[in-house]
Amino acid sequence: MFYVPDGTEQCGFYECSECGSRFLDLRIAPGLVCPYCGEEPDMELGPDDEMPAMTESAKLIKMLEGEDVEKYDTLLSLAITGGDYNWI
Numbered sequence: 001m002f003y004v005p006d007g008t009e010q011c012g013f014y015e016c017s018e019c020g021s022r023f024l025d026l027r028i029a030p031g032l033v034c035p036y037c038g039e040e041p042d043m044e045l046g047p048d049d050e051m052p053a054m055t056e057s058a059k060l061i062k063m064l065e066g067e068d069v070e071k072y073d074t075l076l077s078l079a080i081t082g083g084d085y086n087w088i
Contacts, residue, residue, distance in 0.1 A: 003073055010065050013072055014058040021058075024073060028063055031056030 004011050004024050015022045016034040025032060034057050045051065064072055 003077065004069060008069050008073075010063070011069050012060050013062045013064055015061050016058040018057040022061075022076065023058070024064070024069070024076065028060070029056075030060055032058045032060075034058040 004026060008026065010028070011024050011026050012028040012032075013022070013024055014032060014034075016037060018034060019037040021034060021036045023035060025035075033054050038054065038057065
């Protein structure tokens with residue numbers, strides 16, 4: 001699960017076209033590698049191994065600023081935990 005730190009003033013709200021996950025990220029770009037289904041490169045590749053291709057399947061839905069960052073962070077937390085307020 002990926003959340004933004006407290007006091008964040010600006011972040012991006014993304015949705016992955018591959019797995020459908022929605023998440024917040026401090027980086028703001030038109031597309032990112034999904035943290036849930038994206039393949040991280042293996043830095044211990046052998047000489048005959050190919051470097052895996054990283055695809056930016058998560059697309060920016062909305063850029064959040066100010067109070068919206070905290071609201072979306074709380075809503076995503078509640079969606080993941082099934083509405084358990086004690087988790088927050």
